[in-house]
Amino acid sequence: MMSVRRGLMLIAPLALVLAAFFLVPVLMLLPTSFSEYMPGSGLAKGVWTLENYTRIVTDEYYREVVLRTLGLGLSVTLVCLVLGYPLAFLIARGPERWRLPLILLVIFPMMLNLVVRSFGWIALLANRGLVNNLLIQMGLISAPIKLMFNLTGLMIGMTHIYLPFMVLMLVAAIRNVPRDVEAAAATLGSSRLHVFTSVTLPLSAPGILAGSILVFVLTISALVTPRMLGGPTYRVMATLIYDEYMQLLDWPSGSALSFALTIMAIGIIWLSSRLTKRWAGMA
Amino acid sequence: MSALSFEQLGKSYGDVAVVNDISLTIREGEFVSLLGPSGCGKTTILRMVAGLVQPSRGRILIGSDDVTALPPNKRGLGLVFQSYALFPHLTVYENVAFGLRRRKVAGAGLDKRVKEALAMVRLADFGQRYPRQLSGGQQQRVAIARALAPRPRVLLFDEPLSNLDAQLRDEMQIELKRLQRGLGITTLFVTHDQGEALSMSDRVGVMAKGVMQQFATPEDIYHRPATGFVASFIGKPNRVSGIVVSRAGKGGVVRLGNAIELPAASLDQPAGTRVDIIIRQEAVRLLSDRSEPGGLQGTIALRSFSGSRVQYVVRLAGGVELVAETASHGPNAALAPETPVVLSVDADSVFTMPSEGAGA
Amino acid sequence: MSHCLRYTTAALLTAGLSVIAQAEELVVGAFGGSFADNVKACHVAAFEKATGATVSLKLGNSSQFAAALRATGGKSDMDIAYIDNSLAAQTHGENLNERIDRTKLKNAGDIIPTAWGEDDSYVVAMVSATALVYNPKLVKTPPTSWLDIADPAYAGKYAIGDISGTAGLHYFLALNKLEGGTLENVDPGIEAIKPIAKGAAVLYTQADQLISLFEREEIAIAPWYPDRAGVAMDKGLSLAVAYPKEGAVGILPAVIIPKGTTKSELAHKFLDQILSAEGQACFSERAYIGSVNTKVQLSDRLKEIVPYGETLDKAWFVDPKVIAKNSPTWTRRWQREVAR
Numbered sequence A: 001m002m003s004v005r006r007g008l009m010l011i012a013p014l015a016l017v018l019a020a021f022f023l024v025p026v027l028m029l030l031p032t033s034f035s036e037y038m039p040g041s042g043l044a045k046g047v048w049t050l051e052n053y054t055r056i057v058t059d060e061y062y063r064e065v066v067l068r069t070l071g072l073g074l075s076v077t078l079v080c081l082v083l084g085y086p087l088a089f090l091i092a093r094g095p096e097r098w099r100l101p102l103i104l105l106v107i108f109p110m111m112l113n114l115v116v117r118s119f120g121w122i123a124l125l126a127n128r129g130l131v132n133n134l135l136i137q138m139g140l141i142s143a144p145i146k147l148m149f150n151l152t153g154l155m156i157g158m159t160h161i162y163l164p165f166m167v168l169m170l171v172a173a174i175r176n177v178p179r180d181v182e183a184a185a186a187t188l189g190s191s192r193l194h195v196f197t198s199v200t201l202p203l204s205a206p207g208i209l210a211g212s213i214l215v216f217v218l219t220i221s222a223l224v225t226p227r228m229l230g231g232p233t234y235r236v237m238a239t240l241i242y243d244e245y246m247q248l249l250d251w252p253s254g255s256a257l258s259f260a261l262t263i264m265a266i267g268i269i270w271l272s273s274r275l276t277k278r279w280a281g282m283a
Numbered sequence B: 001m002s003a004l005s006f007e008q009l010g011k012s013y014g015d016v017a018v019v020n021d022i023s024l025t026i027r028e029g030e031f032v033s034l035l036g037p038s039g040c041g042k043t044t045i046l047r048m049v050a051g052l053v054q055p056s057r058g059r060i061l062i063g064s065d066d067v068t069a070l071p072p073n074k075r076g077l078g079l080v081f082q083s084y085a086l087f088p089h090l091t092v093y094e095n096v097a098f099g100l101r102r103r104k105v106a107g108a109g110l111d112k113r114v115k116e117a118l119a120m121v122r123l124a125d126f127g128q129r130y131p132r133q134l135s136g137g138q139q140q141r142v143a144i145a146r147a148l149a150p151r152p153r154v155l156l157f158d159e160p161l162s163n164l165d166a167q168l169r170d171e172m173q174i175e176l177k178r179l180q181r182g183l184g185i186t187t188l189f190v191t192h193d194q195g196e197a198l199s200m201s202d203r204v205g206v207m208a209k210g211v212m213q214q215f216a217t218p219e220d221i222y223h224r225p226a227t228g229f230v231a232s233f234i235g236k237p238n239r240v241s242g243i244v245v246s247r248a249g250k251g252g253v254v255r256l257g258n259a260i261e262l263p264a265a266s267l268d269q270p271a272g273t274r275v276d277i278i279i280r281q282e283a284v285r286l287l288s289d290r291s292e293p294g295g296l297q298g299t300i301a302l303r304s305f306s307g308s309r310v311q312y313v314v315r316l317a318g319g320v321e322l323v324a325e326t327a328s329h330g331p332n333a334a335l336a337p338e339t340p341v342v343l344s345v346d347a348d349s350v351f352t353m354p355s356e357g358a359g360a
Numbered sequence C: 001m002s003h004c005l006r007y008t009t010a011a012l013l014t015a016g017l018s019v020i021a022q023a024e025e026l027v028v029g030a031f032g033g034s035f036a037d038n039v040k041a042c043h044v045a046a047f048e049k050a051t052g053a054t055v056s057l058k059l060g061n062s063s064q065f066a067a068a069l070r071a072t073g074g075k076s077d078m079d080i081a082y083i084d085n086s087l088a089a090q091t092h093g094e095n096l097n098e099r100i101d102r103t104k105l106k107n108a109g110d111i112i113p114t115a116w117g118e119d120d121s122y123v124v125a126m127v128s129a130t131a132l133v134y135n136p137k138l139v140k141t142p143p144t145s146w147l148d149i150a151d152p153a154y155a156g157k158y159a160i161g162d163i164s165g166t167a168g169l170h171y172f173l174a175l176n177k178l179e180g181g182t183l184e185n186v187d188p189g190i191e192a193i194k195p196i197a198k199g200a201a202v203l204y205t206q207a208d209q210l211i212s213l214f215e216r217e218e219i220a221i222a223p224w225y226p227d228r229a230g231v232a233m234d235k236g237l238s239l240a241v242a243y244p245k246e247g248a249v250g251i252l253p254a255v256i257i258p259k260g261t262t263k264s265e266l267a268h269k270f271l272d273q274i275l276s277a278e279g280q281a282c283f284s285e286r287a288y289i290g291s292v293n294t295k296v297q298l299s300d301r302l303k304e305i306v307p308y309g310e311t312l313d314k315a316w317f318v319d320p321k322v323i324a325k326n327s328p329t330w331t332r333r334w335q336r337e338v339a340r
Helices: A006-032 A049-059 A061-092 A096-111 A114-125 A130-137 A153-175 A181-186 A192-203 A205-221 A224-230 A235-246 A251-279 B042-050 B093-104 B107-122 B137-146 B165-185 B194-200 B218-223 B228-233 C002-022 C036-049 C062-073 C084-094 C144-152 C166-178 C187-199 C207-213 C228-236 C264-275 C277-287 C302-304 C311-312 C322-340
Strands: B002-013 B015-029 B031-035 B058-060 B077-080 B154-158 B185-191 B202-206 B211-216 B237-248 B253-257 B260-263 B276-278 B284-287 B296-306 B309-316 B319-326 B339-344 B349-354 C026-032 C054-061 C079-084 C129-135 C159-161 C203-205 C222-226 C241-242 C249-251 C253-258
Touching: A006 A251, A049 A061, A049 A251, A061 A096, A061 A205, A061 A235, A061 A251, A061 B002, A096 A153, A114 A130, A114 A153, A114 A224, A153 A205, A153 A224, A181 B137, A181 B228, A181 C228, A205 A235, A205 A251, A224 A235, A224 B165, A235 A251, A235 B202, A235 C062, A235 C129, A251 C302, B002 B137, B002 B185, B015 B042, B015 B185, B015 B211, B031 B194, B031 C062, B042 B077, B042 B154, B077 B137, B093 B107, B093 B137, B093 C222, B107 B137, B107 B194, B137 B154, B137 B165, B137 B339, B154 C249, B165 B194, B185 B194, B185 C144, B194 B218, B194 C036, B202 B228, B202 B349, B211 B218, B211 B253, B228 B237, B228 B276, B228 B349, B237 C228, B253 B276, B284 B309, B284 B319, B296 B319, B309 B339, B309 B349, C002 C166, C002 C302, C026 C036, C026 C264, C036 C054, C036 C264, C036 C277, C062 C084, C079 C264, C084 C253, C129 C144, C129 C166, C129 C228, C144 C166, C144 C187, C159 C187, C159 C222, C166 C187, C166 C249, C203 C207, C207 C222, C207 C228, C222 C228, C228 C241, C228 C277, C228 C302, C264 C277
Parallel strands: B031 B185, B031 B202, B077 B154, B154 B185, C026 C054, C026 C079, C159 C203
Antiparallel strands: B002 B015, B002 B058, B202 B211, B237 B253, B237 B276, B253 B260, B276 B349, B284 B339, B296 B309, B296 B339, B309 B319, C079 C253, C129 C222, C129 C241, C129 C249
16 A cells, blocks of 8 residues: 555645646635626725625526526536447447447547637538528528527537547446446346346446536536637626626626636535445445 | 256357367256366356357257257356456345346345345345455355355356465365255356366366366366376376387387386377376375386485475486375485485376477 | 757857847737737837837737736736727726826827827727628618618628627617617617617627628628728628718727836837827728828728718717726626527
C-alpha cells in the first residue's frame, strides 16, 4: 500500500494547478456574488446582499431557466445513455474487426471544432435548412417546422456532441464486466435477456454513472452550442450567466448564478452516485 | 447408467482442432477429472458441456437427453469457475438464491434451500455479506453452494482450486470430495494438477493437444500409463534423451546418452528412433548391494531433503544424470555427495515418447 | 548544434529587445471582422508611419471591453479602445475613462461639438444608425415606417434583433416611442414588440447572422445597420436601405482612453489620427459609415446609405447614460416578456 504522504505528493502538482487556476478565481467570485450592481455606475461599494441568490428562487424567469437547464441535462443524459448503450455494447462485445471502425466513427465528431459542428446543425435545422427543405419538397409539410431555438434543436445538437463521451465510458465499463460472471448466470438458468438485466447492466453501473455524470455536467455547463442552437429565446443557465456578465455587466448576478449552477451539479453528482452505488450493491 | 456422455465430440476454430473427436461416458454419481497441460482442450470440453461453447462435431448427452443444441440456461448443470465468478453486486444469500429463483423456487422453500446449501459449505452465518468481504477460500465455497443449490444433474468444475494457496487447496480437496460423495452428484472436474485429479477422482482422463491419451482409474493412470505422454505428465519423471537400440516383442532395449542400456517392457517406436526416455523418480531404486546384476554404477551428485522423502541426483557413466527418490529414513537416507551407488530400474517403468529435441 | 542554438537565441533576444527599445507598442481595442481591417487600413497604417510606434489590436465587442476595463480596474491592458457610446458612458460611470485632452488633438476643432461625451470622457468617432434593410427583389414598395415590419405581407419573413444587440434595442425603443412610450416607461414598447418578436423568423444576436438569412431569402426585411448592408451589397447581396419616416435610431461608436494607461500621449496621437479628415474619410468610404469631422465630404453613393442630411437630422440619438442605466432592466423585461 502506498503511504498517504506519498499519495499526497503525487497529486500535489495537479492540486496546485487546480487551486491556482480554478479554485482561487472561483473563490474570488464569492464576494462579488454578494454585492449589489448599480447600472450605469458599477458595483456598489460596501453593500452586501443575498438578493442575487434569493432572486434565482423567487424570480419566475430564473426558476424557469434553472428547471429548463436541469431538464435539458437529464434528457440529454438519458438519450445519450439509451442511444449509447447498444452502440457501446456492440463495440465491447461485437466482432473484433468492427471495433476499430466503430470507435473511430464515435470519436470522429470529437475531432471537429464545437462551433463547426453547431454550424453544421444550424445548416441542417434552420427554417430553410436541409431537413425542412427536404420535408417540404417531399410534400410532408407545407411550412417549415421550428427545429431550432427550442428544446428539439438543442437536444439534437447536444446529444450529438456528448454521445461520444457516454459511449467511451460505457465501452470501458462493459469490457470490465467479467464474462465468467455472465456465464455463471446463464448456467444458473438465466436467459440472455435476464443475464443482461441481472448481471451485465448492474455490473456496468459504474460506467453508466460516470458517463451520465460527465454528460450531465457537460450539458448543463455548455455555452457555445446553446448560444448557437438555443438562441435568445431558449436560454439555459450557462447562456444566462454569460449574458449577465458580458451583456448586462451585472457581475454579482452572474456570479450568484454560477455558484447556483455549480452547487446544483455537485448535488446531482452526489445524489446519483449514492443511488447507483445502492443499485449496483456497492454501498 | 450413464449420467453424461460425449459422442465424437470435437471443436475446431478454423483449421485448428482444439478438441479431437472425443467419446466418453460418465456414470451416475461418478467423479471424473480431465487432466492435462494448459491448451490441451480440457476447458473447451467443459464449456461445451455447459453450453458456453458450441461444438463443431458430435453430441453431448445428459442422461438420455441430447443437449448439444440447448442454451446453457436449459441444461440444468452447475458450474464452478476458477475465478469464482460470484455476482459482486449481490449478497452471498442472493448469490446462492440466484439459480433457485430462476427455477421458480420461492418463499420458505427458497430460504430453506439457500440455508441448506450455505450450511453444506459451512458458511451458514455469511449470508448477508458481499463476496468482496470474503477470503478466496470462502468465495469458492459460496460458488460451490451456488452451483449445488438448484440440485443440478451434473456438477462441472473448471480449475476451481488453482487460485487458492497450497494448504487451503488441500483442505478444499477433501471437503469437495466429501461433499460430492455425500450428495452422490455426477461431477466433471477440469484441472492441470495431477495431485488433485488422482486424489479426488473415480476416473481420470489425461489429455494432450486435444486428444484423449488415457481414460482410466487413478491407479491405472499412475501405474500403467498408456502412452509416454501420460508417463511423462504423471508423477515425477526423469526425462533423458536417447535411442531405441533394438526391439523384441512388445519391448526392447533403449540407450540413455551413449553408454547406458536399459530393457523396456513396452515400446512404441522401431529400433533406431531417437526418443525421450521417461523413468519415474520413484521407480529408480538405490541398491545397497552393489554387486546385484543389471545395476547401474554411479555417484551421488546432489542430495535434496523434502520431509518424508529424499531425492538424490545420481551421475552415471557418460554424464547421464537420473533422480532417485527414497524414504527419508532408513539405510540410504543420508548418503553424502560423491558416494558411489548402484541404481536399478524396472523394465516396466521405462517409457519412451517422441523426442522433443528432434521435433516429434 | 547547441552552440548554434545559443547564438541564435541570443541574437533573437537582442533583436527583440532592440525593437522594444526603439518602438513603443500601443494596444488598441477594436471590433473584429471588417471593422478591424478598416482600422488597420485607415488609422493604424498612418499612425505607425507618423510615430514609429507599433499597434497591436485586441479584438472584442463593446461589452467585452467594458468588462475588461472593470476587471483590470484602472490598470488596463488597452491604451485606447473603440466602444459603443452607451458603454463608454457606463465605463465613465464606473470612473474608468481618462479625460481626453482636446489641446493634444490637432483635429479637435473640426469635430462636431455633439461628438464629445460628458466631461470629455469619450469622443464619438463615427455615425451610423439602426434603419430598415430589405431585399428589393421581395419587397416591391420600399418600407417607410418601423411598423411596416408587421405588415402581413412579410409574415414570418422578417427578423428582428435580440435586445442584446444594438439593433434589437434600438428597434424596441423606436417602437416604444411610436406607441407613446418614454424611456422611463417602456410598457407600450413591450406590448407592441411581443407579437412582432413571436412572428419573427429569427431573433438575431449576431449582426452578420442576417447575411445568410437574406441570402437564402428566409427573410425579406429587418431592422439592421446601413454600414453592414453596404458591405453586404458590395459582396453582391440584393439589399436596400430605407430610413423610416419616424427617424432612424443613431449609433455612435466612440473612442475612450482607459484610465491607467502609461501611454496616454501616444493614445492621444492615435485618437488624433482617428479624428483626422483622412482617417474619417477613409473609414467612411470603406465601412459605409458617417463621419464626425466637418471637413469630410461623402460621395453620393455613401450619402444614400449612411445617415446624412435629412435622415441624420431626423435620427434619434438616445442619451447613452439613460441606455447604460436602464438596459439591464429593459433586458430582463425583454427576456421575461418578449423572448420567452
